[in-house]
Amino acid sequence: MSAPDETIPLLTPDELAAWTGGLWEGAAVPVRGVSQKGREVPRGGIYVALRGERHDGHDFVAQAAGQGAAAAMVRGDWHGDAAGLPLLRVADTRAALLAAAAGYRRTWAGFVAGITGSVGKTTTKELIAACFRAAGPTAATRGNLNNDVGLPLSLLAAPRHMTRGIFEIGTNHPGEIAPLAHVLQPDAAVVTAVGPVHLEHFGTLAAIADEKAALLRAVPAVGFVVLDADGAAFDELRRQSAARVVTVSLTRTDAQYLGRVLDVWTGEVEVRQCTSGRRVVLTSGLAGRHHATNLLLAVALACEAGVPLDALSGALRGLERPPMRWQTLCAHGWTVINDAYNASPVSMAGALETFAAMPGPGAARRVVVLGDMLELGADEEALHRAVGRTAAQGPWQTLVCAGRRAGWIADEAVAAGYPAHQVWRYADAVAAAADARCWTRPGDTVLVKASRGVGLERVASALLATGAEEAEASNPSHAR
Numbered sequence: 016m017s018a019p020d021e022t023i024p025l026l027t028p029d030e031l032a033a034w035t036g037g038l039w040e041g042a043a044v045p046v047r048g049v050s051q052k053g054r055e056v057p058r059g060g061i062y063v064a065l066r067g068e069r070h071d072g073h074d075f076v077a078q079a080a081g082q083g084a085a086a087a088m089v090r091g092d093w094h095g096d097a098a099g100l101p102l103l104r105v106a107d108t109r110a111a112l113l114a115a116a117a118g119y120r121r122t123w124a125g126f127v128a129g130i131t132g133s134v135g136k137t138t139t140k141e142l143i144a145a146c147f148r149a150a151g152p153t154a155a156t157r158g159n160l161n162n163d164v165g166l167p168l169s170l171l172a173a174p175r176h177m178t179r180g181i182f183e184i185g186t187n188h189p190g191e192i193a194p195l196a197h198v199l200q201p202d203a204a205v206v207t208a209v210g211p212v213h214l215e216h217f218g219t220l221a222a223i224a225d226e227k228a229a230l231l232r233a234v235p236a237v238g239f240v241v242l243d244a245d246g247a248a249f250d251e252l253r254r255q256s257a258a259r260v261v262t263v264s265l266t267r268t269d270a271q272y273l274g275r276v277l278d279v280w281t282g283e284v285e286v287r288q289c290t291s292g293r294r295v296v297l298t299s300g301l302a303g304r305h306h307a308t309n310l311l312l313a314v315a316l317a318c319e320a321g322v323p324l325d326a327l328s329g330a331l332r333g334l335e336r337p338p339m340r341w342q343t344l345c346a347h348g349w350t351v352i353n354d355a356y357n358a359s360p361v362s363m364a365g366a367l368e369t370f371a372a373m374p375g376p377g378a379a380r381r382v383v384v385l386g387d388m389l390e391l392g393a394d395e396e397a398l399h400r401a402v403g404r405t406a407a408q409g410p411w412q413t414l415v416c417a418g419r420r421a422g423w424i425a426d427e428a429v430a431a432g433y434p435a436h437q438v439w440r441y442a443d444a445v446a447a448a449a450d451a452r453c454w455t456r457p458g459d460t461v462l463v464k465a466s467r468g469v470g471l472e473r474v475a476s477a478l479l480a481t482g483a484e485e486a487e488a489s490n491p492s493h494a495r
Contacts, residue, residue, distance in 0.1 A: 389420075
């Protein structure tokens, strides 16, 4: 087995016991790394046995030991096979994981910011992290691990002596952000766009805005928050912050950071810092005006956190985009834009607007594949129909709708004037993927977007596989 990764912070037994209120059983040693997955626990790390809806992590303690774990955190009343591991016994492992992260957070001296919002959190977090790294060691949420398990795991993986950190907080039910913000103890916060997401659980847009504002309320008066002055919830969010409010805008002239989109497709934006009068042109490689706003939010946070504006010029080179978020894949004549990680009315509108503005050869066909938006509650039909009206105005030659709710998109698009013979309807992503040869052809550029639960990435995979088959069939060297 490999040696423990020394880039992972070292946590002592005494610290873990003090933070969690737990008691050690066995010869405890310092650990490097924390995981709730028995097969992925780092060598020399501690395995946290969490009970989920479908499994109990205590069943995998022995597996974690086999992977090289140095200890396990378990419930106080558990008496299963520990495979010789020292055990940190706690009242509740999920609560203890949060408590450990909160305790570890209190040992930091660096600047810590939190980010939330209905859409764009992970992408904006990556932009902020890139900007922070221009000025020193930076910690950030791993991927989009932003819930009551993901946040503490990200915090416990961060170096103690980082200069700056940016951590993402998500929610799909009321009351989830406040306890996570309490653990994070942010010095600053950013809220991306607020829109009708998870309405099934929140009921109203005002309730969603109030939930997001829980992160702002956690920022002390000596800190600051960064908000989009163009956002629909701006006034409500601003009222809920006791800290200084820093504003950004693509349209107004009274914000502290102003942006001018130079190229909507490459994400080239001129940013002006109004307090200093300085300007910088940055290119994120992220298409769409919504990403220009996300870039502005990132720049404002970085600069207010002490990163010089001039240092940002090269910060975005090699920016890593999260998968399935406007992921452009080209193969064998097809161009597929896989934006199927998630979808909401706000992100659907942004994707369609961006796709409509995409440059390309005049003869190239564009195809839009849309699926259901989930968790929209009583307003789901009206919100899907609104997407249909937007889709009807686009320059695409084909509209494919997959899913029961996406049927409303198709109906409304036709009602708004989109040619009915150019609309393809499917019960689900599997059916749309199986029929891909019927509604697409080589040379097409295809946008694929839906909520994550729909699995519309199957369509993107099917298109690329179709392209490979077409290329092989047309290659004489493969002829039978």
